[in-house]
Amino acid sequence: MNEVKEESEELSEVKEESEEPSEVKEESEELSEVKEESEELSEKRRAKKSFTCTQCGKSYTQSARLKEHIMIHTGEKPFSCDHCGKTFLRSSDLKTHLTVHTKEKPHSCSVCGKSFSVLQNLHRHEKIHTGVREYMCFECEKTFTTADGLKLHQRIHTGEKPYKCSHCDKRFSESSSLKTHERIHTGEKPYKCSHCDKRFSVQSSLKTLEMIHTGEKPYKCSHCDKRFSQSSSLKTHERIHTGEKPYKCSHCDKRFSQSAELRPHERIHTGEKPYKCSHCDKRFSRSTHLKTHEMIHTGEKPYKCSHCDKRFSRSSSLKTHEMIHTGEKLHTCDQCGKSFSIKYKLKRHMKIHAVEKPHHRMHR
Numbered sequence: 001m002n003e004v005k006e007e008s009e010e011l012s013e014v015k016e017e018s019e020e021p022s023e024v025k026e027e028s029e030e031l032s033e034v035k036e037e038s039e040e041l042s043e044k045r046r047a048k049k050s051f052t053c054t055q056c057g058k059s060y061t062q063s064a065r066l067k068e069h070i071m072i073h074t075g076e077k078p079f080s081c082d083h084c085g086k087t088f089l090r091s092s093d094l095k096t097h098l099t100v101h102t103k104e105k106p107h108s109c110s111v112c113g114k115s116f117s118v119l120q121n122l123h124r125h126e127k128i129h130t131g132v133r134e135y136m137c138f139e140c141e142k143t144f145t146t147a148d149g150l151k152l153h154q155r156i157h158t159g160e161k162p163y164k165c166s167h168c169d170k171r172f173s174e175s176s177s178l179k180t181h182e183r184i185h186t187g188e189k190p191y192k193c194s195h196c197d198k199r200f201s202v203q204s205s206l207k208t209l210e211m212i213h214t215g216e217k218p219y220k221c222s223h224c225d226k227r228f229s230q231s232s233s234l235k236t237h238e239r240i241h242t243g244e245k246p247y248k249c250s251h252c253d254k255r256f257s258q259s260a261e262l263r264p265h266e267r268i269h270t271g272e273k274p275y276k277c278s279h280c281d282k283r284f285s286r287s288t289h290l291k292t293h294e295m296i297h298t299g300e301k302p303y304k305c306s307h308c309d310k311r312f313s314r315s316s317s318l319k320t321h322e323m324i325h326t327g328e329k330l331h332t333c334d335q336c337g338k339s340f341s342i343k344y345k346l347k348r349h350m351k352i353h354a355v356e357k358p359h360h361r362m363h364r
Contacts, residue, residue: 084190100191100203204230 051066052059055073060066068090071077077087079094083101088094099105099117107122108115111129116122124146127133133143135150139157144150152174155161161171163178167185172178180202183189189199191206195213200206211217211229219234220227223241228234236258239245245255247262251269256262264286267273273283275290279297284290292314295301301311303318307325312318320342323329329339331346335353340346 084192086190103194204232 050059051061051063053066053069053073055070058069060069071089077089079088079091080086081088081094081097081101083098086097088097096118105115105117107117107119109122109125109129111126114125116125127145133145135144135147136142137144137150137153137157139154142153144153155173161173163172163175165171165178165181165185167182170181172181183201189201191200191203193199193206193209193213195210198209200209208230217227217229219229219231221234221237221241223238226237228237239257245257247256247259249255249262249266249269251266254265256265267285273285275284275287277283277290277293277297279294282293284293295313301313303312303315305311305318305321305325307322310321312321323341329341331340331343332338333340333346333349333353335350338349340349
């Protein structure tokens, strides 16, 4: 009887074991169904992206999106600005650009009321109020509100300049800097003053001129009462008070408070003279020197004396001349106290003392 019982138990175990694979089979069937559904969905998605670019293989769900993409390869820009002739790939880009001319700024900050023409710029601005700066540079620990801001900053450390001018060999770390630079070659000046006919290649230059017309100077120095039409001008001015000179020459130890002063200085070391006269072959390291030189060819004398009718090609020459009328003598001899209105006259006078000194030594 015991043997029969043992056999019966063994049969029961076999039966249980035979039931288990049926559960596994059911799970396997469910997984197969999910897999089939996933494959069907993937096929549907692939079927949706049936419009493929023959140039690069990129696919789209709509023919209109593909058509727009192909324009990147062809260089076609069908949307043109009626104010300056600038062309765009998308109508939305044209709409954003038109706010430059119309001065329309529909997006306002709820905290300070500052307005923006582009919504993205408003979102970036709003982070100033929240104080959130989640992007940090691991080189210098400087923090940024946007990933793009950090990426641009890191190029200072890496020296990366991915944007190359199509007209010359100059390279830039920012696409916007390249765009502005290329206008030197093309002569494009899309920004027109609403008060006069003057046009500019850079929007900041237009803003500065328009503030000259309106007399607006919103930026006040925290150290003195001086006011400025540009925040950058205020920042540069405040370095007079703080003594900060953040721009160091890569060839010597000389430092500058402005990047605009550093660049011409470094040309002393490199010998670069990028500014060429349009009337002769003479070249200059500074644009201001070129401008002054070209007045020799044109005969232009924009600086007029307020006391007489005499005119000058340089503001420094006018200033020196007006001292004749005012009697002002800024240059004083430290040997005898005699004053002069012109620096070179002081230098000439100093030679008298240089001759006197050895003469006195001979008589001792």
